[in-house]
Amino acid sequence: xAKLTLDALKARLTPNQLRAAELLLEKExxxxxxxxxxxxxxxxxGIDTSTLYHWRHNTDFVQYLAxxxxxxxxxxxxxxxxxxxxxxxxxxxxxxxxxxxLELYYKLVGKLVDKREVVSTNQEPEAHDIDALKAKIxxxxxxx
Numbered sequence: 001x002a003k004l005t006l007d008a009l010k011a012r013l014t015p016n017q018l019r020a021a022e023l024l025l026e027k028e029x030x031x032x033x034x035x036x037x038x039x040x041x042x043x044x045x046g047i048d049t050s051t052l053y054h055w056r057h058n059t060d061f062v063q064y065l066a067x068x069x070x071x072x073x074x075x076x077x078x079x080x081x082x083x084x085x086x087x088x089x090x091x092x093x094x095x096x097x098x099x100x101x102l103e104l105y106y107k108l109v110g111k112l113v114d115k116r117e118v119v120s121t122n123q124e125p126e127a128h129d130i131d132a133l134k135a136k137i138x139x140x141x142x143x144x
Contacts, residue, residue, distance in 0.1 A: 006071075009064040016045050017055055021065045024056075025072065 010018060023041045030036070042049045055061045086092040087101030106112035 004060075004063065006064075006067050009060055009067060012060045013064055016047060017058075017061055018064075020045055020047075020052060020055060021061065021068060024065060025069060028069075029072070 004012075013021075020041065023036065023044060027035050027041065036044075038052055039049050042052045045052075083092070084101055084105060087098040088105050090097040103112065
């Protein structure tokens with residue numbers, strides 16, 4: 001599925017679908033206890049709840065919702081970066097730097113990378129004598 005631009009997605013949706021997407025995002029970002037139900041959102045737009053259900057399974061609608069959500073998430077980047085730096089400096093953690101925050105910071109700036117080493121011994125696999133193995137199996141069975 002080709003990723004469409006925000007404008008292209010908007011052009012493929014109705015005004016009610018665009019409004020529904022906005023309200024669904026507001027629902028997800030609302031504090032606990034203030035989230036609207038799907039029925040309330042449907043009523044606010046003037047559609048049936050089943051229509052909203054079908055829209056939520058429409059590829060263009062889902063892609064539009066994801067794109068707008070990504071934009072909202074990107075807009076919070078400065079807040080997240082500032083919080084990370086507060087954790088690194090210890091100003092939001094009783095004066096103690098957070099080890100996890102330090103680890104994340106170094107990963108983000110490329111100073112810490114996970115390395116895994118695979119060691120090969122280049123040894124030939126041990127050859128097995130089939131007859132000797134069969135004899136050993138028979139001895140084990142006889143000792144039961």
